[in-house]
Amino acid sequence: EVQVVESGGGSVQPGGSLTLSCTASDFSFDDSDMGWYRQAGDSCELVSYISSASTPYYVASAKGRFTISLDNAKNTVYLQMNNLKPEDTAVYHCAIKSRFPPPWSERVPSHGGNCLFRNLEVWGQGTLVTVSS
Numbered sequence: 001e002v003q004v005v006e007s008g009g010g011s012v013q014p015g016g017s018l019t020l021s022c023t024a025s026d027f028s029f030d031d032s033d034m035g036w037y038r039q040a041g042d043s044c045e046l047v048s049y050i051s052s053a054s055t056p057y058y059v060a061s062a063k064g065r066f067t068i069s070l071d072n073a074k075n076t077v078y079l080q081m082n083n084l085k086p087e088d089t090a091v092y093h094c095a096i097k098s099r100f101p102p103p104w105s106e107r108v109p110s111h112g113g114n115c116l117f118r119n120l121e122v123w124g125q126g127t128l129v130t131v132s133s
Contacts, residue, residue, distance in 0.1 A: 014132075017080070033052075033097050034077040037092070038129075043110070046059060048079060065082050086132060090128075094123065102119050105118060
């Protein structure tokens with residue numbers, strides 16, 4: 001069973017930077033994508049993903065500020081987040097999905113405080129990012 005472990009969350013002032021990391025116990029970039037969702041309250045949205053089949057995806061609010069990258073040798077994906085804003089405050093979940101259809105869901109519903117992820121091979125418990133002055 002594949003597992004992922006996230007790290008790198010924390011508290012930062014507006015305008016600051018953080019880098020999130022996610023390491024998978026097993027991963028093949030030929031067959032799977034890696035990405036990040038974030039949960040703030042009842043909102044669960046796709047922030048970014050990286051795939052061998054396409055250019056990286058970023059949610060509109062993250063474009064120009066976040067950069068996703070993959071170290072294939074380490075089975076690790078990174079999310080470099082610059083110029084952080086209070087609205088970036090959320091729990092960030094790493095996820096792995098087959099690179100084949102269906103596509104990543106840009107938004108997923110939540111219930112009982114949990115994102116109802118779908119069509120994913122695995123997702124992590126999340127790492128908290130707090131942006132506040």
